[in-house]
Each structure stands twice: as C-alpha cells, then as structure tokens.
Amino acid sequence: MEILVCVKRVPDTSENEIEINAEGNDIERDDLVYSINEPDNYAVEEALRMVERAGGIVTVATVGGEDDEEVLRREMAMGAKQAALLSDESFDGSDARGIATVLKGFVQKGKYDLVLTGVQAEDGGAQVGGMLAAMLDYPFASLVTGIEALDGRKLKITREIEGGNKEIYEIDLPCVLSIQTGINEPRYVGMRGIRQVASVPISALGAADLGVEDGAVGAAAARVKRLDYFVPPAGKGAEMLSGGRAEIIDRLIELLKARGGLQ
Amino acid sequence: MPRIFACIEHKAGVADDSAAELAAAAKRIDAAQVPVAVVAGWGPGLDAVCEALRPAYSEIWRIADRALAHPDAEPLRKALASVLPRGSIVLVPHAHFGVDLSPGLSIKLDAAFVSDVLQIEGAEGAWLKVVRQEFGGQVSAHVRCDISSGAVINIRPGAFRPLESANAAGRVVDQSARIGDLTVRRRYLETVASETGGVDISKEPVLVSIGRGIQAQENVAIAEELAAAMGGAVSCSRPVVDAKWDKSRQVGSSGCTVKPRVYLACGISGSFQHLVGIKGNPLVVAINKNPKAPIFRAADVGIVDDILEFLPALTDRIREQ
Numbered sequence: 001m002e003i004l005v006c007v008k009r010v011p012d013t014s015e016n017e018i019e020i021n022a023e024g025n026d027i028e029r030d031d032l033v034y035s036i037n038e039p040d041n042y043a044v045e046e047a048l049r050m051v052e053r054a055g056g057i058v059t060v061a062t063v064g065g066e067d068d069e070e071v072l073r074r075e076m077a078m079g080a081k082q083a084a085l086l087s088d089e090s091f092d093g094s095d096a097r098g099i100a101t102v103l104k105g106f107v108q109k110g111k112y113d114l115v116l117t118g119v120q121a122e123d124g125g126a127q128v129g130g131m132l133a134a135m136l137d138y139p140f141a142s143l144v145t146g147i148e149a150l151d152g153r154k155l156k157i158t159r160e161i162e163g164g165n166k167e168i169y170e171i172d173l174p175c176v177l178s179i180q181t182g183i184n185e186p187r188y189v190g191m192r193g194i195r196q197v198a199s200v201p202i203s204a205l206g207a208a209d210l211g212v213e214d215g216a217v218g219a220a221a222a223r224v225k226r227l228d229y230f231v232p233p234a235g236k237g238a239e240m241l242s243g244g245r246a247e248i249i250d251r252l253i254e255l256l257k258a259r260g261g262l263q
Numbered sequence: 264m265p266r267i268f269a270c271i272e273h274k275a276g277v278a279d280d281s282a283a284e285l286a287a288a289a290k291r292i293d294a295a296q297v298p299v300a301v302v303a304g305w306g307p308g309l310d311a312v313c314e315a316l317r318p319a320y321s322e323i324w325r326i327a328d329r330a331l332a333h334p335d336a337e338p339l340r341k342a343l344a345s346v347l348p349r350g351s352i353v354l355v356p357h358a359h360f361g362v363d364l365s366p367g368l369s370i371k372l373d374a375a376f377v378s379d380v381l382q383i384e385g386a387e388g389a390w391l392k393v394v395r396q397e398f399g400g401q402v403s404a405h406v407r408c409d410i411s412s413g414a415v416i417n418i419r420p421g422a423f424r425p426l427e428s429a430n431a432a433g434r435v436v437d438q439s440a441r442i443g444d445l446t447v448r449r450r451y452l453e454t455v456a457s458e459t460g461g462v463d464i465s466k467e468p469v470l471v472s473i474g475r476g477i478q479a480q481e482n483v484a485i486a487e488e489l490a491a492a493m494g495g496a497v498s499c500s501r502p503v504v505d506a507k508w509d510k511s512r513q514v515g516s517s518g519c520t521v522k523p524r525v526y527l528a529c530g531i532s533g534s535f536q537h538l539v540g541i542k543g544n545p546l547v548v549a550i551n552k553n554p555k556a557p558i559f560r561a562a563d564v565g566i567v568d569d570i571l572e573f574l575p576a577l578t579d580r581i582r583e584q
Binding site for chain 1: 337340358359360362363365366367368369370371375376377378379392395396397398399400401402403404405406407408409412414417447448449450451452453454455456457458468469475493494495501502504505507510511513516517518519520524525532545546547548549553554555557559560561562563564565566567568572573576577580581584
C-alpha cells in the first residue's frame with residue numbers, strides 16, 4: 001500500500017497565546033512555537049500502522065517554504081520513508097482551492113492507493129482534503145476515526161457524527177480520507193529520532209514539476225481571501241474573579257451555593 | 264445577485280434547527296430574496312420536512328431517491344451538482360455532514376468555498392464579506408469571497424438567529440427526475456450508537472469538566488475528588504478523550520449534550536464544538552491559565568489559574584465547610 005499524507009506546519013495553540021499584530025493583518029508570529037498540525041500527526045501515525053500491517057510506504061508532503069521542512073523531518077523520524085516539499089513563489093497567497101490544486105499535481109505524479117489529511121488545520125477550514133478528492137474524482141470521507149483494510153482494494157471506515165455516534169462505510173481505493181484526532185495514539189518522536197533523519201534528502205518540487213498552471217494558484221487565483229484579524233467580541237463576558245487564590249475560592253463557593261452547585 | 268439555496272439536514276421527518284438559521288443567513292447575503300430549500304431523502308418523512316419549510320423558503324426542492332435514504336454526502340454531492348444552477352450560492356450547516364459534503368461540492372460546481380462562517384457582513388459587487396474564526400476561536404478574521412462563479416458557504420450552527428416572522432408560503436418542487444446517476448464508490452453500511460459508560464453525564468446536576476489543561480491521566484483524580492466533594496461527576500472535552508479517556512464523558516457536538524445547574528470548565532479552551540454541548544443555561548465557571556482562552560467569552564465566571572493547583576485548593580476548602 002502506498003499512502004500519501006498531506007501535512008501542515010502551524011502555530012501550536014497549546015503552547016502559544018495567539019495575539020494579533022499592530023497592523024491587524026496577521027497574528028504576532030515572532031515568538032510562536034510551530035509544530036505539525038495535530039490531526040495531521042494522527043494521520044501519519046495511522047498510515048504507518050497500515051503499512052506495518054500490509055506493507056508499503058508512507059510519503060509525507062506539504063505545501064510551503066523552507067521553514068516547513070521541519071515538520072516533514074519530524075514525520076520522517078516517525079517512520080515516513082519519503083517526503084516532498086511543494087514550494088514555488090507562484091503558490092504564495094493560494095486559498096484552499098489553490099493548495100488542493102498543488103497537491104493534486106503531486107498525487108498525479110505518484111501511484112498512491114490512499115491519500116490522508118488531518119481533519120482541519122488550526123488556521124484552516126477542514127476543506128483541502130474534500131477539494132482534493134473532488135479534483136481527483138476519488139471518493140472521500142471526513143472525520144475518520146477508524147480504518148480497516150478489506151479484501152479487493154476496499155477499506156471499512158468509521159466516521160464520527162454527532163452525539164458520540166459513528167457511521168460505518170465501505171470505500172473503494174484510491175480515496176481521500178480526513179483523519180480525526182483520537183483515531184490512534186501517535187508514537188513519540190525524540191530529538192534523537194529527528195537527528196537520525198537530518199540528512200535524508202527531501203525532494204523539492206515547484207509548479208513546473210507538478211504541472212501546475214499559472215493562474216490556477218496563488219493570490220491572483222484565490223477566490224477566498226482573509227482581509228484582517230481582529231479580537232472576537234467579548235460576548236456577555238465572564239465576571240473575572242481576581243485577588244489571592246483563597247479569596248477567589250471563597251467568592252466562587254458563594255456563587256456555587258447561590259446556583260445550587262454546592263449544598 | 265445569484266439565487267441562494269439552503270441544504271436542509273433532517274431526521275425522522277423533522278428539519279434540523281439549522282434550517283431556520285440558514286434562511287436567516289441568506290437574508291444577510293441578500294435581503295431582497297427568499298431562499299430555496301433543498302431537501303433530499305427517501306421515505307415517508309420527506310414530505311413532512313418539505314411542508315414544515317414552506318413559511319421560510321420561497322421554493323422547496325424535493326429530491327427523493329433510495330440512495331439518499333441515509334444522509335450520505337457522496338451521492339448527495341452528485342445529485343446537487345446535477346440539480347443546482349451554476350453560479351448559485353449554496354448554504355450548508357457546518358456540522359459533520361457539511362464537512363463531508365461541501366468542499367467537494369464547491370469543486371464540482373466550480374464555486375468558491377468558505378468554511379464555518381459565523382457572521383455575514385454583506386455583499387458588494389462580486390465580493391461577499393464574512394467573519395470566521397481561527398486558532399480554536401482565539402482570533403476572528405474578516406474574509407472576502409468572490410461569488411461571481413457562485414459559492415458554497417458552510418454556516419456555523421447556532422450563529423444566526425432565526426427570523427421571527429416568515430410567511431413565504433413556498434411551493435414544493437420535485438427535482439427527483441433531474442439528479443442523474445447516483446452511483447458512488449463509498450457505501451453506507453450502518454450507524455453505531457454511542458456507548459454509555461457507568462455515568463450518564465447528561466443527567467448530572469454538577470459537572471467538573473476537564474480539558475487539555477489536565478495534562479496527564481494521573482491528574483484526573485484531582486477532578487474526581489472535586490466532583491465527589493461537590494456531589495457531581497467528571498466530564499471532559501475532546502483532547503482528553505483523544506488521550507484514551509472514556510468517550511461517554513465527552514461534552515460537545517461529537518459527544519454528549521449536558522444540562523447541569525453548574526458547569527466547571529477546567530483547563531478547557533472553549534471551542535464552539537465543545538460549547539454547543541452545554542445547554543440549559545447553567546452557571547459556567549471557567550478556570551484556565553491562558554487569559555485569552557475563548558472559554559472566558561462564554562463563561563459566567565472566570566478564574567485565571569492553573570487547574571492542577573486551583574482544583575485541589577477548592578476541594579480542600581469545600582471539604583472544610
């Protein structure tokens with residue numbers, strides 16, 4: 001089984017408070033800690049488990065620049081055998097459709113049985129996987145929380161729906177699946193593992209290599225564009241309790257008693 | 264302005280609440296038109312859904328096909344690509360079904376796609392300006408979308424207040440003959456209901472709910488001790504379930520809906536998928552060490568502190584009393 005996992009490097013929101021820059025046109029990026037988008041990491045782990053059972057190799061790819069290489073290295077340290085950085089000035093400013101167009105070019109250069117993405121990027125909209133599937137005319141399923149290989153180039157998949165319920169589908173290969181967190185427990189990657197793959201070559205492919213036409217990607221082709229960032233309105237806003245911890249606790253206990261939270 | 268269509272989710276002959284919200288969202292795009300509802304399915308409930316939508320929609324496009332008996336995005340996407348006029352604006356609830364359906368639908372219709380829209384500021388020429396959120400709701404963004412070739416727009420459930428008076432008296436138009444071949448390479452097998460654990464959190468009056476801030480499995484005991492002292496139970500958000508804790512304790516759109524008197528959100532960031540699971544207007548107390556956590560916008564009472572220190576101190580104080 002040849003599996004491609006499309007990954008993205010994003011600011012790690014569990015490590016960072018996201019602030020908006022003075023111009024309001026971007027988030028403050030100077031001191032951000034970046035990491036692999038969390039659901040993408042689950043997708044790589046799932047791909048690795050599938051090839052450990054059935055044979056094959058896992059390739060990881062990302063659309064971006066030099067800085068994004070670090071997440072490819074990290075996923076290679078997990079066990080991905082090949083990595084590709086899809087990078088070209090003409091890709092800058094692409095919307096999700098543009099990113100899916102670049103990935104489509106890469107998929108068509110290989111012979112992948114299965115393409116995985118994470119369900120959603122921290123700064124995204126749960127959209128590239130579904131677009132990519134439609135462009136390739138592959139079947140698609142989102143929010144996947146279980147994959148089982150069946151005979152005859154088919155998978156049995158589980159998708160998360162509302163209320164803790166699950167839908168079970170059979171899906172033909174090749175297909176695109178977007179992977180939800182919790183599908184597995186991603187393996188640990190230490191610094192040592194990353195050092196071991198530090199010199200493994202990562203192929204860099206541009207628009208010409210991928211057959212991506214001018215005008216199909218980039219800022220000019222983007223139909224969706226972010227204009228600015230702003231702080232969300234406070235809504236009703238919480239009453240913030242301040243003071244020493246003991247003082248806060250006494251005030252909280254009063255509030256809890258008033259609302260029947262304590263006898 | 265292009266014609267606006269709304270994809271209606273329904274179950275057992277009843278339209279989802281989002282049906283009225285999509286009609287309200289359509290009004291924000293173009294106040295001058297009453298949108299068209301698209302209702303796909305099979306069986307006796309379908310006509311009841313169509314009938315119930317007549318006040319809010321100018322037309323109800325009914326699509327009946329056995330392949331659509333279960334709400335399955337793959338055949339529905341094919342049907343919609345055959346039926347919908349090019350250049351239309353298509354509104355879809357941004358839930359488990361819409362996430363499956365919409366991105367691919369935008370490609371098949373050669374339309375723009377905007378995901379998870381909270382507000383619509385209005386259209387100006389070819390551009391529609393909307394509001395989205397990024398980074399788990401920590402920041403909002405204005406986004407503009409080129410609607411000149413049409414657009415598929417996923418609308419966040421609960422973000423638009425339904426219109427108060429509606430009497431469009433829409434007519435039901437059967438479009439079933441136009442859907443073409445719905446053969447797809449993904450086949451629905453079954454739906455598996457959630458497993459309920461020993462504790463039913465939907466019935467608990469007091470919930471101590473834990474999120475990523477709990478950090479490690481062994482710290483769950485801190486929350487359990489507080490819940491015991493308060494006479495409640497422990498629930499959790501998605502990251503805690505991902506770390507292999509009990510799925511039946513998860514609050515949110517893909518977990519359980521709860522309606523306690525008091526909800527303590529401990530180390531929970533407050534994504535909308537989590538917040539929609541809290542109903543019945545409880546006292547929501549948020550404890551989080553990140554003062555910018557979105558949970559503080561939704562809570563009644565906020566405390567900026569580390570839950571690993573705060574919760575044991577609160578437990579001790581409650582036990583003293």
